[in-house]
Each structure stands twice: as structure tokens, then as C-alpha cells.
């Protein structure tokens with residue numbers, strides 16, 4: 001049984017290079033320290049409509065946006081409850097896509113996995129084949145855009161184009177660890193549902209989940225007849241339409257931080273942030289090629305999380321510990337027992353820059369004697 005470890009007042013702050021939470025700017029954090037106000041006050045309508053409409057503008061989407069108190073996991077569950085009667089197809093290529101499949105199973109759905117070796121990307125032609133050859137009707141194809149455990153960026157745009165050929169099959173994308181950093185044209189590729197968590201590439205505190213929902217997905221939930229209450233598309237969006245607020249009490253301080261950060265994101269633009277993330281990804285890939293190797297299949301490397309193969313056999317746990325002790329920087333080991341020491345991961349997302357990432361790679365070089 002886990003014993004209480006008393007939280008104290010004296011922790012040394014670490015610069016976060018983990019795949020989330022990531023660094024949050026001081027002025028964004030400061031927004032959270034304000035006198036509380038009521039979630040049914042006009043001020044709340046101002047706040048919520050501002051962050052919803054700014055998010056739509058940032059993402060360049062005509063679809064609806066829900067900002068829900070909770071984490072991205074909430075939308076694994078609610079998108080399944082809202083859209084899937086029976087069958088869901090989940091290409092699994094790492095731990096998070098596997099968890100998406102597991103969530104659907106726990107909700108009693110019939111899950112067909114399309115299994116990829118970890119490190120490989122999901123291929124649109126495999127999705128086409130599965131949709132064409134299966135004797136089942138799939139209500140949903142659910143794909144992770146950025147598989148944080150392996151550092152793979154799946155081609156959700158091309159997969160979306162395939163799924164769109166099947167009008168009664170909805171396309172759900174888990175973009176938890178890349179939306180806000182990586183670029184995706186949601187509307188052009190018919191992505192019905194795409195969701196993320198605030199603590200990743202949005203560079204906000206954890207506690208909010210962002211979900212973009214197409215009209216078709218909204219209608220499908222109504223036609224289906226049963227849905228999630230908390231994360232029901234209709235409940236969230238109708239409430240927004242009528243009152244410009246959330247159906248239940250939201251994490252107001254985090255929404256205040258969100259407003260501030262989203263203004264910054266609007267200034268930088270979706271394309272601008274994607275460009276900065278591409279530069280960081282390219283920097284880390286070149287560094288990895290010099291000292292180690294990238295783990296993902298070539299051409300499918302993530303823009304926000306580098307998963308680096310430990311070809312030198314360094315002691316990953318020890319290196320992480322020393323970099324933390326000597327440099328106050330935190331980066332991650334490989335995911336789970338499968339990749340624990342075989343890989344390590346650098347989160348280069350949110351407000352990081354090539355310069356700040358270089359500080360980490362310099363520290364790793366120093367500690368691991370590269």
C-alpha cells in the first residue's frame with residue numbers, strides 16, 4: 001500500500017523536457033491567482049466564449065470546440081460513448097493507442113486492433129483494407145496522432161481522407177501530445193473528433209481537455225441515443241449555444257491561464273508554432289543521429305516528443321537522475337518495461353525553443369560523457 005509522503009515547501013524547480021506537463025510561462029501561471037468568481041456570472045461567459053472562439057480561430061476550424069475540466073483521457077471515454085454502438089477499429093502502435101483500445105473495451109465495445117510494431121506508423125492503406133475487408137461496420141476509427149510512447153507522428157490527414165470515404169464511420173483522433181504544436185488541418189481531412197490536454201503543446205497547466213467536434217459527430221450522438229453525460233457533445237455544445245458557459249463548474253483558474261496563453265498562440269499562429277516545433281524536432285533528430293539513433297520509423301518522427309534509441313547503452317535512469325541533480329532539468333526514460341532503458345524521450349513542445357532544447361542536450365552530453 002502506498003504510504004503518505006508529506007508534501008513540503010522546499011522542492012527545487014526543474015525545467016520540464018518531459019512529454020508533458022511542459023513549461024508554463026510565468027505570466028500565464030500568474031493569471032491563475034485572482035479572486036474567484038462564479039461560473040454563472042457574466043464574467044464567466046466572457047471568459048469561456050473568449051477561450052472557445054480563440055481556440056477555433058487558432059486551429060482554423062469551423063467545427064465546434066469544447067473545453068472541459070478534466071484531462072484528454074475524458075475524451076477517449078466520451079467520444080467512444082457518444083459515437084460507438086458496437087464496433088470500433090483502433091490501430092495500436094504504442095502504449096497510448098493501446099490504452100484507447102482498452103478504454104473502449106472497458107465500455108463494452110467490440111474493439112478490433114490493427115497492431116503495429118512499436119515504432120512503426122499507422123498506414124492509411126491498412127485502414128482502407130480493414131474497412132473494406134471486414135464484415136463488420138465500424139462506427140469509429142480511432143487513431144493517435146502523436147504516439148507519445150514511441151515518438152511516432154501518424155499520418156492522420158491521409159487516414160482521415162480514407163475514413164471519409166465511409167460516410168457512417170467517424171474519425172476520432174487523439175492529439176493529446178501534439179495539438180497546439182504540430183499542424184493539422186482538421187476540417188480539410190474530415191476529422192470528426194480531435195482532442196488534446198492543456199498541459200502538453202498548449203503549454204498551459206494541466207486540468208483542461210480541448211475537443212473539436214464536427215457537425216456530423218454531433219448529429220451521430222443524437223441519432224445514437226445514448227452518450228456520456230459529462231463529455232456528451234450535445235450537452236456541452238448546447239449549453240455553450242444557450243449560455244456561453246459550461247454545463248458544470250469548470251476549473252476557472254486554469255481557464256484564466258488558458259485565455260492568456262491562447263492570445264499568445266494566436267499571435268504566433270498555428271503555422272508559426274508548427275514551424276518552431278519542426279525546427280526543434282529537426283534539431284533533436286540531428287543530435288540523436290550524431291550520438292544515438294531515432295526510434296521511430298524514418299519519416300514519421302514526432303514534432304513534439306523525440307523518442308531516442310539508446311544505441312550507446314547509457315544508463316538512462318542514472319543519466320536522468322544526474323541531469324536532474326546537476327542541471328535541474330527533467331527528461332524522460334522510455335515508456336514502460338518494453339522501452340524503459342532501450343529508449344529515452346525528450347519533450348520539445350510548448351514554449352521551448354531550439355536554444356532551450358540545446359541546453360538539455362548539452363547537459364546530457366556532459367553527464368553521459370558523449
Ligand SMILES: Cc1ncc(COP(=O)(O)O)c(C=O)c1O
Pocket residue numbers: 019020071072073074096144146147148149174175176177197
Ligand atoms: C497520446 C496520449 N494520449 C492520451 C494521453 C492521456 O492524457 P491525459 O493524461 O492528459 O489524460 C496522453 C498522456 O500523456 C498521451 O500522451
